[in-house]
Amino acid sequence: MKYVDEFRNPELSRRLIQAVLGLGKRMTVMEVCGTHTMAISRSGLRPLLAPAVDLLSGPGCPVCVTSEADIARAIALAELPDIILATFGDMMKVPGPQGTLLDAAARGAQVKVVYSPLEALKLAQQRPEKRVVFLGVGFETTAPAVAATLITAKEQNVFNFYVLSLHKMVPPALRALVEQEDFRVEGFILPGHVSAVIGTRPYIFLAEEYGIPCVITGFEPTDILKAIYLLLTMEEPAVEVEYTRAVRPEGNPKAVEMMERVFEPCGAEWRGLGRIDGSGMRIREEFSAHDASLWEVETPPVLGDKRCRCGDVLCGRIRPLDCPLFARTCTPESPVGPCMVSSEGTCASYYLYEEAH
């Protein structure tokens, strides 16, 4: 199959590795997206490229960047009477001040793992006696599907379907990141799926204002290697697309339109990066009948485990191995921070795929 030849050709990958190493350059590169982190760790690229590229992971795991206060709120919602909280699986084990959603379920809360917002909507239709709250976690990747689901819920009068929107936008977070004093990344591998929706324009400031070259790429080793080669050889900083089989420069205008119809920008709290103006997505007034963020719930004060260094991991300041808890106190079985929970989390990727202990 052509598909195999082009993207999964180990021979081509090996040649690309040689080409990258042969340039004799060095660069600190950040892969922003958690799916890239996982793909890089899984293919074993980091050690192979070490002489040429210092590959750091960024704030691109939606579960990881969700603040503890937001997690506390989600758990509090789940524990209200007659609620079914529908969530992506990765949120189940993220610790908040009241424990995890899994703990809440053990205390009697109804929490159901779904694979898409549509499944949550169907659940609401099947269980009219309950209020179903979908925990909306994600970036511009998942937000359009949630928007589409909210539009359907409104059209079909599914009054017992709600969304707690914790969605976030990637470009404002990247601006906050590069504005940090100790920021030392010289090139970005930008997310493939987010970019398929928003296109290249929202990232241009990285190249133009900050002089950082960027490449949007896919998730196979050859994609990632080509992106790195492009970064190392780019003459003028720009935002280039390697992932042409999925990303058009203009993105997916329809998805953007849907997202903008349902959500409006608002301030949002990011783990590690703090509050970033205009980086959140609030449900617009028109859909407020489905907005679970309007409910009053009591949440305990957030404590946070001061030892957890997820914030630093998410900003590329440290690697998981630099966290004293990594693989000792903190493992996927008993995670201390969200980066060890989510399959897209940097600590989980390193634990599962990278180092021997």
Add this chain to the structure above:
Amino acid sequence: MELLEEVVFPLLGGGSPWGAEDATLLDFPSGKLALTTDSFVVQPLFFPGGDIGKLAVCGTVNDLAMRGAKPLFLTLGLILEEGLPLETLRRVLRSAANWAREAGVQIVAGDTKVVGRGQADGLYINTAGVGVVKEGLQVGISRAEPGDLLVINGYLGDHEVAVLSCRDGLELKVQVSSDCAPLSSLVETMLSAGRVHAMRDPTRGGLASVLTEMAVASAVALEIWEERVPVREEVRAACEVLGLDPFLMANEGKVVAAVHPDDADRILMAMRSHSLGGESAIIGEVREGRPGEVVLVTSLGSRRLLRMPSGEQFPRIC
């Protein structure tokens, strides 16, 4: 008990010793008795290449086969959510009966319980199985030896992708059938072709889990060659889209075995000539070394640990 008499018995009980008694009496051949049980939960109940009934029969048959046992008898317990359409139940039972026949086992006892709406996800099945192991045959997860080669009977991840392809909203446009199948006859073929030391079926947790279990139980190290591990192109594509790892995907008709190196070719050939082993491959080797360590040589040439995942893997959201 109408459900048992009117629905379950006619579909499963034909010719079997099910009856009004509290327990079934069975004749048992000589040899060692192998006994196992497992519970089955899957959504949706029907998926490309299988259904929960087939899964419940094959799962237990395969667990017996992994010890080198010839499966003989099964019990089948059903937990039904109130409101489950009778036709659904009938379809599942018909499938269970068919696959039991296919695998050469008899379903000899069973039970049904109905629970309230919302207390079960449609239908859960528990099966227990009894098999017989030939005198002198010793196969077990702790018996892999340094020098053994590791074989698998085909593509990884088909089952999990087939089930995922049914979920709303994932938009997984692939057509992959579950590999769900009773492995007893394939295993028999393998056992008669040469010395098989250790076997395990990589179900939930995937190949990575099974290999880790084998390395730990046998106190050996394993080396796996990524390039040799068969993964269907559609499954790779689905994994790319969803951010999943084929090595962690569930299978329901695969066996990984550590076999004596001198017999490996013969066993491989025998497997390839079996209908469930056309794509069989040697994927790695048992080594002395740090006990319990599984190293993957990636197709790019780097080496990394292959670890057991914790819990389920979920599709990416970023």
